[in-house]
Amino acid sequence: MSLSFLLEGQPQFLKNKGFDVHLASSGNCPTELIQFPFHSIPLSRSINPLKDFQAIWQLTSVLKKNDIEIIHSHTPKAGLIAMISARIARTSVRLHTVAGLPQDHASKLVSTILNITEFLTYFFSHKVFFNSKNQMESQKVKFPRFADKFGIVHNGTSNGIDISRFNNSASKADLRIKLNLSNDSFYWIFVGRIHRHKGIIELIDAFNAFDKLNPKKSQLLIIGGLDDARTDLTHHWIKTIEYDNPNIKFHDFQSNVEEWLSASDVLVFPSYREGFPNVPLQAAVLGIPIIATDINGCNEIVANGKNGLLVPIQDADSIHNAMINVYGNKSLRKDMSRWSKTHVPLKYDRRVFHEKLFEEYTTLLSKDYLK
Numbered sequence: 001m002s003l004s005f006l007l008e009g010q011p012q013f014l015k016n017k018g019f020d021v022h023l024a025s026s027g028n029c030p031t032e033l034i035q036f037p038f039h040s041i042p043l044s045r046s047i048n049p050l051k052d053f054q055a056i057w058q059l060t061s062v063l064k065k066n067d068i069e070i071i072h073s074h075t076p077k078a079g080l081i082a083m084i085s086a087r088i089a090r091t092s093v094r095l096h097t098v099a100g101l102p103q104d105h106a107s108k109l110v111s112t113i114l115n116i117t118e119f120l121t122y123f124f125s126h127k128v129f130f131n132s133k134n135q136m137e138s139q140k141v142k143f144p145r146f147a148d149k150f151g152i153v154h155n156g157t158s159n160g161i162d163i164s165r166f167n168n169s170a171s172k173a174d175l176r177i178k179l180n181l182s183n184d185s186f187y188w189i190f191v192g193r194i195h196r197h198k199g200i201i202e203l204i205d206a207f208n209a210f211d212k213l214n215p216k217k218s219q220l221l222i223i224g225g226l227d228d229a230r231t232d233l234t235h236h237w238i239k240t241i242e243y244d245n246p247n248i249k250f251h252d253f254q255s256n257v258e259e260w261l262s263a264s265d266v267l268v269f270p271s272y273r274e275g276f277p278n279v280p281l282q283a284a285v286l287g288i289p290i291i292a293t294d295i296n297g298c299n300e301i302v303a304n305g306k307n308g309l310l311v312p313i314q315d316a317d318s319i320h321n322a323m324i325n326v327y328g329n330k331s332l333r334k335d336m337s338r339w340s341k342t343h344v345p346l347k348y349d350r351r352v353f354h355e356k357l358f359e360e361y362t363t364l365l366s367k368d369y370l371k
Contacts, residue, residue: 002074004030006099006278007159011036013354019361022066024059025078037066043078047113055081056088063089070361074099074158080117083124093364096121097129098139099158099275115142122146127364131158131276135296153356156300157276160353163345166258166285175263186218186327189264189288191257191279192271193227194238194250199270199293199313204241204248206268206319211247214327218247220268223260225253261286265333266326272313274298284308284344287337291322307340 003011003025011021011033022037023029029038039062044051063071063086072095073082079096086094101118122128128149130136133156140147154160176183188207192198200222207220226233238250254260257279261267267283269292276297280290284301290308292298302308309326311318326333 003033006074009162009350010159010354010357014358014361017358019070022062022068024062041081043081045077052077052081056085059085060088063091069093069365070095072097076100076114076117076121079121079125083121087124092368093361094124094126095129095360095364096125096127097131097158098135099131100273101135101139101275119143122149125149126367127151127360129153129360131156132274132297132300134300135275138296151360153360154353155347156297157278157281157348157353160350161278161281161285161345161348162350163285166261166282168262168286170259170262172263175259179259179263181263182219187221187264188218188266188268188323189221189223189260190268190270191223191260192269192277193224193231194222194233195227195231196233197272199272199319200233202314202316202319203268203270205316206270206323207248208245209316209320210323210327211245213324216247218265218327220248221260221264222248222250223254223257224251258282258286261288264288266291266323267308268319268323269293269298270311270313270319271295271298276300280308281344281348284340285348287341289326289333289336289340291319291326301344303339303343307336307344 003023011023015021022039023033024039024041026041026043028040041059042051042055059081068091070093071082071086071091073079074097083094083096122143126149128146129151130139133152136150136152140150173183181187190200190203194200211218226235241248242250261283267280267288267290269277269280269290271277271293272295274295274297280292280298280301283290284307290302292302292308292310293313294310295313299310302310304310309322311322
């Protein structure tokens with residue numbers, strides 16, 4: 001899914017620039033990327049030394065056999081495996097993108113382990129990109145010895161945003177008919193994995209409080225699948241929430257997220273931690289007002305009071321108050337929409353991001369770190 005969605009369009013762009021692009025991940029090659037050589041590596045999200053050593057051995061073999069000159073990894077575990085493998089294989093340019101730091105909200109033991117793996121990833125890399133400027137600055141404080149390796153591509157994100165896709169070409173009324181939504185209701189929307197760290201519990205508490213004050217006025221759409229491997233929330237829990245409040249509607253992962261966002265009135269994104277989240281960026285490009293937590297990434301997309309409202313993490317009351325504020329002020333929502341459409345799209349245009357990434361690749365190749 002990272003190859004298909006997180007890095008959408010990037011392999012094709014690099015191929016058109018003359019690179020021979022290989023892809024590696026766990027599982028099978030996505031059908032839309034079968035034109036690229038694909039290497040299935042047994043990557044595991046959990047701590048699994050046996051599987052990790054197997055992944056290092058296999059990826060090292062791939063790098064040597066195909067004479068790979070640049071390796072660019074994404075996600076924490078893939079970064080650790082890729083940077084160690086590339087060091088063993090003496091790959092010319094070793095790059096990693098940091099998209100999130102789970103240790104920021106982990107137990108002390110887990111946080112220590114994750115910081116050690118982060119240290120090793122930075123140590124074996126030549127350059128580390130962050131998709132959030134605030135996140136990069138925090139890591140400079142934590143790992144000052146690697147500060148000269150740290151950087152940002154363009155203005156952040158892992159891949160920019162496809163402006164042509166998020167352009168509000170259809171009317172809200174038509175989209176609501178298509179998605180079987182009511183044209184008489186106000187829709188709050190959340191898009192993301194169903195996980196406690198996404199603030200889903202606080203969101204539901206806030207909506208339930210709002211719904212009691214404004215009965216039958218709005219609905220909460222929750223778009224995304226359960227993160228089965230990393231959450232204690234269950235399908236039974238989802239059914240219970242929907243039973244307790246029929247105005248809360250869960251939908252699984254949807255590929256047409258731009259239509260769901262465009263059909264809604266306000267995005268609520270109360271995540272505890274992010275690198276640079278795609279969903280608030282997509283909503284901003286579409287001109288959807290945003291209520292989000294004041295965390296890395298979100299506070300680079302949302303200008304508080306201008307295109308949305310920022311709230312503290314794990315604070316259902318603040319989310320509820322923000323919902324009341326935005327719901328009761330139609331002119332504010334229009335101003336927020338107008339501000340986003342004016343200021344956000346050009347800053348994160350995927351076409352510009354790809355060109356900047358290409359410039360980084362060619363510059364780093366010319367340095368020849370292995371001499």
